[in-house]
Amino acid sequence: MGFWQPDPLETLAGQADEVELKVVVPRRDGRSLGIDPDRGPARRVYFLDTPDLDLYRHGVIVRFRDRRRRRDDAVVKLRPVVPGRVPGWLRQTDRFQMEIDALPGHAVCSGALKERLGRNDVSRAVAAGRPLTGLLSARQRKLLAKYSPAGVGLDDLVVYGPIDVRCNNVKLRGLDRGLTAERWRFPDGSDLLELSTRCGVDEAAAVAKRVTAALRAYGVAPAAEQPTKTEMALLA
Structure with missing residues (x-):
């Protein structure tokens, strides 16, 4: 499977229908792909957790x-x-999506409950000093209440960020699918460049081989360390 190892990905194959193949690459390799890290749609990302990262340590x-x-x-x-331990009320909402997140040498099944907000809702809340928890839906609050560690409530959460993000779509010769390139620049000055693509679990091995071959043709290889974006955001 090229940059991605079959184990543990094959072990998780029955837990979700979709996999997101991700690889962190050195920023200099982004230039060989024609990626300008300061161009592309701009976003700002914020995380919430306790000062001791109690949510993150409990998988939330x-x-x-x-x-x-x-x-x-x-x-x-x-x-x-x-998946088998996800409560019925959560499985039944189409806004809860499960997938396998796969980095070289590491794969995990994750489930996300996403809610669309209005345009500029986040920036307006930040500018007004209102807690971002006020933007969470009732279902998201219910999910947090179930999976947060004992004693941790919404009032205990603090903001991590903002993190400046630039996104680009990348087309490579010999590859029949596009890649998403995300450059995350963290408050401490560090940054991360991640390439990713989604596909069905049943075609993950074939897609991984094709993506690996295409990247190698451009001289691109995985970075020595493969942290997740969340890990960098909370621990940087």
Whole structure:
């Protein structure tokens, strides 16, 4: 499977229908793909957690995206998630999506409950000093109440961010699908360039091989470390 190893991806194959193949690459490799890290649609991303990262350590992620010219969104994600243990009320909503997140050497099944917000809802809340928790839907609050560690409530959460994000669509010779390139620049000055594509679990092995071959043709290889964007945002 090229950059992605079959184990543990094959082990998780029965847990979701879709996989997102991700790879963190050195920023210099982005230039060989024609990516300008300072161009592309701009977004600002915020996370919520306690000062001790109690949510993250219990597999719960709360994220808000200020999408500037498009509708914002709020996401409560469980990672990892065991599909058979997801409560019925959550499985029955079409806004709860499960997929396998696969990085080189690491794969995990995650489930995300996303709610669309209005345009500029996030930036207006931040500018007014209102808590971002006020943008969460009733279902998202219910999800947080169920999976947050004991003693952690909405009033205990603080903001991590903003994180400046630039997104680009990348077309490569010899590859029949586009890649999404996201450059995340964190408040401490560090940054991360991630390439990704989604596909069905049953075609993940073939897609991984094709993506690997196309990237190698451009001289692109995975970075030595493969952190997740959330990990960098909360621990940077």
